[in-house]
Amino acid sequence: MRDRATQTELDDAVRERLARMATVPVDTSNLERRLRAAMADNGSEHSRWRLPRAWRSLTAVAAAILIVVTVGLVLMNLGNTPAMAAPMDLARLHAEAIKSDSMMTVVTSVEQANRVLSGQWSDLPQLPTPTSSQLHACCIHDFMDSKVACLILRDGQTPLTMVVGRAREFRPAEGRTVERGGRKFTLHEVNGLRMAMTHQGDRFVCLMGEVSADRLLEIAEGLGF
Amino acid sequence: MMEPGTPPRLTTDQAARFKRLAVPQLAILLRTAKYLTHHDQQAEDLVQDTMMKAMRAIDHFRDGTDIKAWLMTILRRAHIDAVRSNKHHPQAVSIEQTQMELPEPRRDEAGEYDSKWNQPAALLDRFGDREVIEALQALPEDIRWTLLLVDVEQMDHSAAATILEVPVGTIKSRAHRGRAMLRDRLYRWAQERGWVSKQESSHA
Numbered sequence: 001m002r003d004r005a006t007q008t009e010l011d012d013a014v015r016e017r018l019a020r021m022a023t024v025p026v027d028t029s030n031l032e033r034r035l036r037a038a039m040a041d042n043g044s045e046h047s048r049w050r051l052p053r054a055w056r057s058l059t060a061v062a063a064a065i066l067i068v069v070t071v072g073l074v075l076m077n078l079g080n081t082p083a084m085a086a087p088m089d090l091a092r093l094h095a096e097a098i099k100s101d102s103m104m105t106v107v108t109s110v111e112q113a114n115r116v117l118s119g120q121w122s123d124l125p126q127l128p129t130p131t132s133s134q135l136h137a138c139c140i141h142d143f144m145d146s147k148v149a150c151l152i153l154r155d156g157q158t159p160l161t162m163v164v165g166r167a168r169e170f171r172p173a174e175g176r177t178v179e180r181g182g183r184k185f186t187l188h189e190v191n192g193l194r195m196a197m198t199h200q201g202d203r204f205v206c207l208m209g210e211v212s213a214d215r216l217l218e219i220a221e222g223l224g225f
Numbered sequence: 226m227m228e229p230g231t232p233p234r235l236t237t238d239q240a241a242r243f244k245r246l247a248v249p250q251l252a253i254l255l256r257t258a259k260y261l262t263h264h265d266q267q268a269e270d271l272v273q274d275t276m277m278k279a280m281r282a283i284d285h286f287r288d289g290t291d292i293k294a295w296l297m298t299i300l301r302r303a304h305i306d307a308v309r310s311n312k313h314h315p316q317a318v319s320i321e322q323t324q325m326e327l328p329e330p331r332r333d334e335a336g337e338y339d340s341k342w343n344q345p346a347a348l349l350d351r352f353g354d355r356e357v358i359e360a361l362q363a364l365p366e367d368i369r370w371t372l373l374l375v376d377v378e379q380m381d382h383s384a385a386a387t388i389l390e391v392p393v394g395t396i397k398s399r400a401h402r403g404r405a406m407l408r409d410r411l412y413r414w415a416q417e418r419g420w421v422s423k424q425e426s427s428h429a
Binding site: 009013018020032 | 357358376
């Protein structure tokens with residue numbers, strides 16, 4: 001029989017298992033909505049209390065205007081925050097893309113994909129070039145009220161999806177971050193589907209497939225941006 | 226729902242600073258709150274409350290210091306306020322009660338089943354995230370806070386000590402003890418599921 005684990009091994013094992021809990025996807029969209037609504041409610045409540053007095057004082061009027069403007073500015077700022085690309089939604093997008101593979105435009109190079117997709121989306125971000133997997137098909141997809149480019153790649157027989165969106169519209173979901181080739185990737189896993197997300201300049205890119213984390217990172221590292 | 230309080234009066238710079246520093250931490254705060262409260266709605270209430278307080282206090286945050294630790298401190302205080310007022314936890318016990326429920330620490334702070342484990346990483350991997358969360362939620366609150374900060378969020382002992390307002394030594398001791406309590410619980414579940422032999426365990 002194998003030797004029993006030492007205290008240090010036990011502690012390390014628990015610590016590593018708990019560290020992975022930081023990669024469990026969290027959907028903040030509802031909270032972001034609630035936060036905006038709460039701030040709007042506060043603003044209007046404040047106005048109700050202060051405005052009657054404001055008629056009597058010019059400074060009070062200025063203060064009331066300042067509050068309204070401030071709340072507006074904060075709401076605008078929050079509204080401009082890129083949405084978190086939820087791993088569950090990305091997993092659904094991957095499943096749909098793989099299922100409707102035959103409905104997508106078959107392409108063999110990124111140049112060809114850029115030409116095809118820019119005809120459908122004038123604001124198409126420059127697509128990264130895969131170097132260690134084969135490009136197979138592409139399409140434009142609606143995702144979380146925005147457009148994204150969706151490319152199907154093949155790593156041997158395994159299909160991968162590369163989603164490319166605008167960095168101002170999407171941000172990687174919080175998770176374990178690793179650095180490869182000078183780039184930071186955030187890793188997630190949903191039911192065996194692994195994802196590596198990154199921001200590169202004005203692009204949000206998510207590469208996903210049912211491959212090992214090492215293989216996924218190897219492919220992601222090889223992307224030409 | 227959050228306390229109305231005074232609406233935040235932020236200048237453009239303050240609003241931009243809040244957006245730049247605090248908003249990106251939303252997911253971390255929400256995850257911690259969910260593991261803490263056992264309840265999605267309460268967790269959102271708590272983080273909303275935290276964010277409103279952080280917005281009002283944004284000028285007190287010093288650049289170059291740890292924004293995550295600053296927000297976690299606000300989150301912890303908001304949680305204590307909520308527990309004490311029973312606002313978010315109608316059946317909740319007080320912080321003091323949860324601390325009193327802690328068993329006396331053993332000298333070696335080892336788990337009951339520690340001598341029986343082999344291949345701990347492989348066994349722990351068999352538990353899904355939901356089960357690990359359940360095991361975490363069964364721990365006393367101060368132990369759970371410590372593991373959430375030190376092991377889940379990977380904060381250093383000194384930052385966790387500042388947030389929880391205890392000495393660094395207490396954090397180390399709580400973390401060690403918390404891991405032992407967590408693995409004891411998981412080991413019992415593994416026995417119930419037949420993942421480890423009860424006979425082997427009893428004779429080990």
